[in-house]
Amino acid sequence: MTAGTARDYEVAIIGGGLVGAAVGWGLARLGHRVAVLDEGDDVRRASRGNFALVWVQSKGLGMAEYAGWTVRSSNAWAGLADELRRETGVDVHFERPGGFHLALSDEELETRAQTLRRLHNQPHMVGYETNMLGAAEIRRMLPAVGPEVVGGSYCPLDGHVNSQGLLKALHTGLARHGARYQPGQRVNGIKHKDGAFRLSTAKGEVVAGKVVIAAGNATADLAPMVGLQVPMLPERGQIIVTERVAPFLRHPIVNVRQTDEGTVMIGDSREEVQDPSGIRIGINTLMAKRAMRYFPALAQLNVIRTWSAIRVMTKDGFPIYDQSRTMPGAFVVTCHSGVTLAANHALAIAPMIARGALDPELDVFSARRLDAQAHA
Amino acid sequence: MLKRMHDRPLVPVGITIDGRPFEAKAGDSVAAALLASAIGATRASPVAGSPRAPYCLMGVCFECLVTIDGVANRQACMIPVAEGMRIDRQPGLREIGP
Amino acid sequence: MTTITSLAADWDVLVVGAGPAGMAAATVASRAGLSTLLVDEGPSPGGQIWRAVTTTPVMRRPVLGDDYWCGADAVRAFERSGTVYLPATTVWSLDGQGRAGLSHGGGARIVTASRVIVATGALERPFPVPGWTLPGVMTVGGAQGLLKASGLYPGGRLVIAGTGPLIWLYAAQLLRAGGRIEAILDTTDRRARYAAAARLPSFLASSYLGKGLALMAEVRRRVRVVGKVTSLVIEGDQKVDGVRYACARRQEARLPANTVLLHQGVVPQTSLAMAAGVRHRWDDDQLCFVPEINADGATSHERIAIAGDSAGIAGWEAAVTRGHLAGIAAVRALGGTGDGLPDAAACRRRLAALEGPRGFLDRLYRPARSFRIPTGDTIVCRCEEVRAGEIERAVDLGCLGPAQLKSFTRAGMGPCQGRLCGLTVTEMIASRRGVPQAEVGTARPRPPVKPITVAELASLPAGEQDLAAVIGRRR
Numbered sequence: 001m002t003a004g005t006a007r008d009y010e011v012a013i014i015g016g017g018l019v020g021a022a023v024g025w026g027l028a029r030l031g032h033r034v035a036v037l038d039e040g041d042d043v044r045r046a047s048r049g050n051f052a053l054v055w056v057q058s059k060g061l062g063m064a065e066y067a068g069w070t071v072r073s074s075n076a077w078a079g080l081a082d083e084l085r086r087e088t089g090v091d092v093h094f095e096r097p098g099g100f101h102l103a104l105s106d107e108e109l110e111t112r113a114q115t116l117r118r119l120h121n122q123p124h125m126v127g128y129e130t131n132m133l134g135a136a137e138i139r140r141m142l143p144a145v146g147p148e149v150v151g152g153s154y155c156p157l158d159g160h161v162n163s164q165g166l167l168k169a170l171h172t173g174l175a176r177h178g179a180r181y182q183p184g185q186r187v188n189g190i191k192h193k194d195g196a197f198r199l200s201t202a203k204g205e206v207v208a209g210k211v212v213i214a215a216g217n218a219t220a221d222l223a224p225m226v227g228l229q230v231p232m233l234p235e236r237g238q239i240i241v242t243e244r245v246a247p248f249l250r251h252p253i254v255n256v257r258q259t260d261e262g263t264v265m266i267g268d269s270r271e272e273v274q275d276p277s278g279i280r281i282g283i284n285t286l287m288a289k290r291a292m293r294y295f296p297a298l299a300q301l302n303v304i305r306t307w308s309a310i311r312v313m314t315k316d317g318f319p320i321y322d323q324s325r326t327m328p329g330a331f332v333v334t335c336h337s338g339v340t341l342a343a344n345h346a347l348a349i350a351p352m353i354a355r356g357a358l359d360p361e362l363d364v365f366s367a368r369r370l371d372a373q374a375h376a
Numbered sequence: 377m378l379k380r381m382h383d384r385p386l387v388p389v390g391i392t393i394d395g396r397p398f399e400a401k402a403g404d405s406v407a408a409a410l411l412a413s414a415i416g417a418t419r420a421s422p423v424a425g426s427p428r429a430p431y432c433l434m435g436v437c438f439e440c441l442v443t444i445d446g447v448a449n450r451q452a453c454m455i456p457v458a459e460g461m462r463i464d465r466q467p468g469l470r471e472i473g474p
Numbered sequence: 475m476t477t478i479t480s481l482a483a484d485w486d487v488l489v490v491g492a493g494p495a496g497m498a499a500a501t502v503a504s505r506a507g508l509s510t511l512l513v514d515e516g517p518s519p520g521g522q523i524w525r526a527v528t529t530t531p532v533m534r535r536p537v538l539g540d541d542y543w544c545g546a547d548a549v550r551a552f553e554r555s556g557t558v559y560l561p562a563t564t565v566w567s568l569d570g571q572g573r574a575g576l577s578h579g580g581g582a583r584i585v586t587a588s589r590v591i592v593a594t595g596a597l598e599r600p601f602p603v604p605g606w607t608l609p610g611v612m613t614v615g616g617a618q619g620l621l622k623a624s625g626l627y628p629g630g631r632l633v634i635a636g637t638g639p640l641i642w643l644y645a646a647q648l649l650r651a652g653g654r655i656e657a658i659l660d661t662t663d664r665r666a667r668y669a670a671a672a673r674l675p676s677f678l679a680s681s682y683l684g685k686g687l688a689l690m691a692e693v694r695r696r697v698r699v700v701g702k703v704t705s706l707v708i709e710g711d712q713k714v715d716g717v718r719y720a721c722a723r724r725q726e727a728r729l730p731a732n733t734v735l736l737h738q739g740v741v742p743q744t745s746l747a748m749a750a751g752v753r754h755r756w757d758d759d760q761l762c763f764v765p766e767i768n769a770d771g772a773t774s775h776e777r778i779a780i781a782g783d784s785a786g787i788a789g790w791e792a793a794v795t796r797g798h799l800a801g802i803a804a805v806r807a808l809g810g811t812g813d814g815l816p817d818a819a820a821c822r823r824r825l826a827a828l829e830g831p832r833g834f835l836d837r838l839y840r841p842a843r844s845f846r847i848p849t850g851d852t853i854v855c856r857c858e859e860v861r862a863g864e865i866e867r868a869v870d871l872g873c874l875g876p877a878q879l880k881s882f883t884r885a886g887m888g889p890c891q892g893r894l895c896g897l898t899v900t901e902m903i904a905s906r907r908g909v910p911q912a913e914v915g916t917a918r919p920r921p922p923v924k925p926i927t928v929a930e931l932a933s934l935p936a937g938e939q940d941l942a943a944v945i946g947r948r949r
Contacts, residue, residue, distance in 0.1 A: 016872070045877075168868075243449055261884075266928075271943045281934060282937050286944040299932075302925035304925055377628065379626070381531075382531035382532070382625040383533035401624065408623065416610075416712060423858055429713070430616070449925075454562075
């Protein structure tokens with residue numbers, strides 16, 4: 001972590017969060033010389049504020065390819081977890097017991113069913129199991145559920161993980177493979193000269209054969225430096241965290257889950273606001289109320305903290321994977337689901353970047369689709 | 377092992393600790409009563425089961441968590457004893473109730 | 475007695491804390507005609523230094539001493555002031571608009587005040603040595619509270635370890651109460667004496683000196699004091715059974731013990747103010763974070779003022795003075811009756827006179843580095859059982875500060891939200907990175923800063939904007 005002067009790397013990754021670290025680790029494990037540049041401790045980091053789901057159900061309404069991409073990552077996740085554990089000693093506690101959306105009224109249940117029907121009826125949609133379950137079935141699978149739950153959707157491909165552990169494991173892996181992690185080193189310019197990328201930072205220049213921008217919402221500011229447009233629409237979400245409790249909920253619900261430590265996380269909310277330090281108590285109140293309707297026993301648990309975080313969100317919610325035409329070797333990798341897609345980022349995208357180009361199957365994720373929408 | 381001195385009569389308050397009767401005094405916090413009962417560890421930490429007992433006695437360390445009258449994870453140093461109070465030590469993680 | 479449900483929703487002034495500063499501020503504000511609510515976690519007024527002053531069974535004046543009994547007068551004035559007083563109540567959130575979340579008897583409320591005076595006092599500095607989490611190890615301040623509130627004191631073999639005036643005060647009180655102390659292991663850093671000498675003149679001119687020397691002499695007559703202690707290891711399996719220590723020129727020794735009381739100074743309790751977003755800065759003299767305030771306690775938020783030790787450690791008399799100044803400022807801002815207010819200029823002079831000599835004490839009793847920065851298996855974060863070695867490794871992995879460190883190690887993620895580990899984490903990161911503590915900062919606590927149940931949270935009001943954020947989602 002000493003101040004950098006000009007160095008030669010094969011790939012420089014801008015962003016040391018879940019996406020950047022996953023791509024970086026994926027490249028480093030293939031033997032590439034990698035530098036990961038990151039900002040300081042106090043910057044907004046979606047990697048520290050997420051619900052830690054590895055989620056499949058209901059992804060891809062509006063882009064069937066995204067559903068396929070997600071299923072692929074979910075199926076590769078166990079392998080990622082194993083490899084990280086063997087290599088770094090960090091157990092990220094990946095579990096895929098299947099997950100639920102719960103409904104508190106028949107109307108909610110029907111709306112959910114319709115959404116899933118629309119999703120699965122899309123052309124080119126990957127086939128996988130999602131079941132609509134009634135109250136009795138839900139009660140059998142989730143004994144702690146309350147009497148107001150009328151049913152829900154269940155997908156066996158849904159799971160969750162310790163996302164803080166994942167970030168730590170990826171960074172530990174990066175270090176083991178000799179990758180250079182440089183925090184506190186914000187990139188403020190990218191030049192392409194003589195076949196190399198020159199990244200300017202306050203602590204000196206970093207030179208690399210390729211550059212990957214995986215900087216969350218800040219990707220929008222960096223992408224134009226390599227001739228790409230990446231429209232982002234960050235949004236704020238709030239989470240409630242309870243004290244640790246003995247395991248009672250093995251399956252993640254999309255907005256209530258029990259972590260491997262035993263704490264219970266309750267979400268979720270969405271505001272078009274970018275201040276991560278503000279917390280609206282009223283939002284927490286409504287989330288707490290709803291969680292208690294799902295699981296009445298939550299009522300007595302102590303809340304030990306609540307927090308808000310800014311979600312990384314592209315304009316249409318789907319990932320943006322792009323490569324610069326004007327500066328070959330420059331890539332953008334950004335998405336909302338840095339946890340779910342970590343396996344793909346490390347094990348699919350990193351090899352593509354190593355080969356020098358994203359596979360044609362990822363063309364659909366190019367930001368050009370948003371230009372097309374804008375002009376439509 | 378605590379000793380007590382007092383310059384006025386102290387009103388006894390009957391409580392139970394892990395089901396066993398104990399005589400505390402009016403004005404004691406539950407933590408004070410536990411310490412006076414020489415019970416040693418008052419909980420096993422939920423992370424690794426380590427023995428813990430009250431440390432700061434002013435509500436900031438959260439070591440003194442016990443179950444009081446059936447409600448788990450209460451800060452014993454912040455709650456005065458009351459006649460008939462049931463105090464139970466917590467071995468590790470609290471269970472979620474019905 | 476006011477209950478939480480019958481409480482009015484809006485107040486001129488909300489005071490948090492019933493210690494010397496809080497009571498002083500509330501008394502001034504109430505007497506000037508402002509509607510004043512004082513909320514405190516404890517069962518009776520007095521804060522820590524005057525704990526249980528209205529109920530203590532230790533009634534013989536000489537045992538606890540005059541400084542303690544001054545509290546009785548302050549409580550009387552406070553009780554007659556017209557302040558609405560809500561004991562056994564936590565304040566779990568506060569924002570810049572003066573909205574405070576309260577919790578009492580299992581019920582939560584939000585109240586709003588035009589001015590909030592935070593007087594949350596101090597807590598003991600962490601003292602991370604091997605074995606400090608064992609049953610039978612407590613803080614000197616905590617033991618002092620037990621004596622005041624219940625007349626209880628350690629029997630068996632008691633060892634006190636650390637540095638700072640409170641050790642001598644408590645030891646004297648304990649001896650007067652009939653207690654016995656095996657030894658005091660004094661960790662005062664001998665090098666600190668030289669640094670302190672520069673501040674000696676203003677200290678000599680103050681009343682601190684006389685009091686301090688008398689207490690020390692009283693204790694040293696009857697208790698073995700081992701000076702220049704440079705290391706401590708507390709031993710025991712399920713509870714404390716001894717302390718090993720080393721000091722400057724001698725071999726390591728061991729004392730059997732049933733109780734070990736630790737103290738190396740007190741630091742401001744900043745959780746509520748930090749959660750509210752009040753700006754704080756690192757103070758290199760006191761080695762802790764203090765709010766950025768002026769003499770009247772005004773902060774970076776117009777509606778929030780801070781008084782007492784949570785503004786910076788300066789003792790009870792300074793706390794009372796700060797409380798007066800904050801109260802006067804609230805009265806001036808809100809148009810209360812100006813007659814009968816304490817003279818603000820005189821208060822400011824008094825504050826300067828009281829705070830001046832503190833520099834000497836801060837220097838003299840500055841905890842040695844080795845007691846602020848642990849290594850190896852020593853627990854740093856008690857709640858999450860995170861050890862020093864783990865933190866060192868996380869810094870080496872690239873954690874620049876406490877937020878990332880929290881993420882990698884969970885240090886600070888337990889119920890105390892960093893009250894007992896935050897300073898240690900800041901110092902460890904600063905030391906390992908070779909940068910100042912001010913640059914490293916500290917992780918911001920999040921509401922609720924004291925726990926409330928999910929049910930309590932669910933019982934609070936929510937508005938249209940909240941509904942839109944939660945129910946009106948895409949998914």
